[in-house]
Amino acid sequence: MSTQDAEGLDVAAIREDFPILEREFNGHDLVYLDNAATSHTPDQVVDEIARYYREYNANVHRGLHQLSQEASIAYEDAHDRVAEFIGASGGREEVVFTKNTTESMNVVAYAWGLAELGPGDEVVLTEMEHHAALVTWQQICKRTGAECKYIGLTEDGQLDMDDARDTITDDTQMVSAVHVSNTLGCVNPVSDLADVAHDHDALFFVDGAQAAPNRPVDVEAIDADFYAFSGHKMCGPTGVGVLYGKEHLLEEMDPYLYGGMMIRKVTFEDSTWNDLPWKFEAGTPVIAQGIALAEAIDYLDDIGMENVKRHEERLAEYAYDRLTAMDDVDVYGPSPEQGRTGLVSFNLGDVHAHDLSSILNDYAVAIRAGDHCTQPLHDRLGVAASARASFYIYNTEAEVDKLVEAIEGARDLFA
Ligand SMILES: Cc1ncc(COP(=O)(O)O)c(C=O)c1O
Numbered sequence: 265m266s267t268q269d270a271e272g273l274d275v276a277a278i279r280e281d282f283p284i285l286e287r288e289f290n291g292h293d294l295v296y297l298d299n300a301a302t303s304h305t306p307d308q309v310v311d312e313i314a315r316y317y318r319e320y321n322a323n324v325h326r327g328l329h330q331l332s333q334e335a336s337i338a339y340e341d342a343h344d345r346v347a348e349f350i351g352a353s354g355g356r357e358e359v360v361f362t363k364n365t366t367e368s369m370n371v372v373a374y375a376w377g378l379a380e381l382g383p384g385d386e387v388v389l390t391e392m393e394h395h396a397a398l399v400t401w402q403q404i405c406k407r408t409g410a411e412c413k414y415i416g417l418t419e420d421g422q423l424d425m426d427d428a429r430d431t432i433t434d435d436t437q438m439v440s441a442v443h444v445s446n447t448l449g450c451v452n453p454v455s456d457l458a459d460v461a462h463d464h465d466a467l468f469f470v471d472g473a474q475a476a477p478n479r480p481v482d483v484e485a486i487d488a489d490f491y492a493f494s495g496h497k498m499c500g501p502t503g504v505g506v507l508y509g510k511e512h513l514l515e516e517m518d519p520y521l522y523g524g525m526m527i528r529k530v531t532f533e534d535s536t537w538n539d540l541p542w543k544f545e546a547g548t549p550v551i552a553q554g555i556a557l558a559e560a561i562d563y564l565d566d567i568g569m570e571n572v573k574r575h576e577e578r579l580a581e582y583a584y585d586r587l588t589a590m591d592d593v594d595v596y597g598p599s600p601e602q603g604r605t606g607l608v609s610f611n612l613g614d615v616h617a618h619d620l621s622s623i624l625n626d627y628a629v630a631i632r633a634g635d636h637c638t639q640p641l642h643d644r645l646g647v648a649a650s651a652r653a654s655f656y657i658y659n660t661e662a663e664v665d666k667l668v669e670a671i672e673g674a675r676d677l678f679a
Contacts, residue, residue: 272571272575272578273567273571273572273575275657275658281307281308284304285304288628295629295666296658297631297653297655297659297667298631299606299607299659300446300632300654301654302502303498303656304656304658305501306499306563309499309500309560312555313501316338316556323548323551324549324551338555338558339551339554340356342555342558343355343356343361344356346359346506346558347359349565350508351483352484352508354510356540356541358511358541359507359508360506360514360540360545361541361549361553361557362492362504362505362506362507362544363505363550364503364504364505365394365494366396366505368490368492369397369440369471371544372469372490372507375544377404377408378408379517381404381409381410382408383410384410385411385435385436386410387401387405387410387412387413388428388439388461388466389401389440390414391416392417392423392450392641393414393441393442393641394636395638396471397440397442401440414431415432415441420602421596421597421598422448422452422602425453425457433464434465436461438468438469439457439460441454441457441471442471443474444475444479444605446607446652447642448596449580449597449607449608450603451475454486455487459487467489467490467513468489469489469490471492473492473493473494473497475493476497476498478572478576478606479572479573480569483508489510490509491507492505492507493505493506494506498560499560499563500561501553501556501557503550504553504556504557506557514540514541514543514544521544524548525538525545525548526542526546564657577604579659579660580655583608583655583664584608586664587608593611595608595610596610606655606656608654609651610650610651611647611650611651612671612674612675613675613678615675615678616648616649618634619678620671621651623673624670624671627669629670631654631667632654633650633652635649635650636652
């Protein structure tokens with residue numbers, strides 16, 4: 265069935281692939297608006313996981329029997345599929361499967377950062393970084409004597425590129441930035457940041473956790489040295505993430521984890537390393553999850569990433585307009601005209617986001633509440649927490665209306 269019509273996605277057809285969306289509780293149909301935390305998984309991906317376990321479950325790389333060969337081919341091909349999806353012309357050599365975005369970040373921070381950073385060096389982040397990057401680089405800087413610096417925000421909640429040009433200097437060794445902020449919803453000019461970083465011979469790491477699920481990504485057009493994202497936010501299963509790295513950089517880096525599979529030759533005295541990307545995939549890797557991620561990518565590509573992007577932008581604009589029309593709701597981040605993806609963080613007057621979220625749950629409206637792993641950013645915004653509604657391919661404007669009705673219900677309760 266077609267998943268696209270003249271107005272955008274054929275959401276009704278898409279929803280048929282996600283039986284979880286038929287759930288009801290508290291007397292209401294589920295309205296799932298927590299996709300930036302984890303998206304749902306279509307039947308096609310669930311079926312692929314089941315098919316792997318039912319038909320060719322085996323360990324990869326080392327077996328000569330039929331099942332191991334089938335599993336190895338599917339697992340290795342999944343790396344190529346991811347490479348194609350993000351425009352990595354080096355293919356599987358440039359795609360490491362990890363557990364999630366956080367682990368991808370840690371691979372580079374440990375393998376590259378511990379070896380390369382020292383006193384006098386600087387790592388430049390943004391004030392809107394997720395803790396996955398912020399805490400990781402902060403702690404690696406502490407261990408190496410390097411310094412962490414932060415690019416600030418403009419008044420309207422976007423990355424301040426003038427400040428970026430001031431903050432990134434010849435002392436900068438690494439710039440690490442979110443492609444899309446999981447709190448502000450803004451889309452950062454990552455290829456401009458790459459230019460500034462490279463002008464100073466620094467490397468550039470892009471946290472694509474909130475971008476890869478909802479827009480076409482071309483790591484080579486961005487000129488990212490590293491790019492990370494998670495399968496579970498893009499129709500894939502939990503337990504698999506991606507680290508893209510330019511081949512020559514991954515070649516130069518030492519492994520992050522040691523053990524089986526990542527070696528070539530081992531003696532009692534020393535060891536040498538396997539080819540890329542297996543050098544960074546120690547032990548039994550994420551076989552079922554990796555294969556299922558490739559299926560999720562097929563699913564998204566069938567819809568078309570440009571269509572996914574437009575659908576998210578349309579919903580974000582609608583939600584932004586409806587929420588900003590409420591006098592007692594504060595919305596964070598730029599307006600849709602300034603560029604915003606499918607998530608909106610907000611607060612209702614003095615109501616704590618946790619209280620709001622639990623009232624919304626009474627209406628079966630699932631949103632996120634808290635600091636969204638961006639505590640320093642919330643400090644900057646002057647709030648302890650916020651509520652966040654985030655959309656995906658199966659959400660509708662009618663669901664945004666239900667969100668607004670539920671917020672109005674919460675307001676009446678707290679009045
Ligand atoms: C921008 C951003 N970076 C990193 C992460 C961490 O992702 P994971 O928990 O899959 O490692 C998230 C998750 O919410 C995120 O939104």
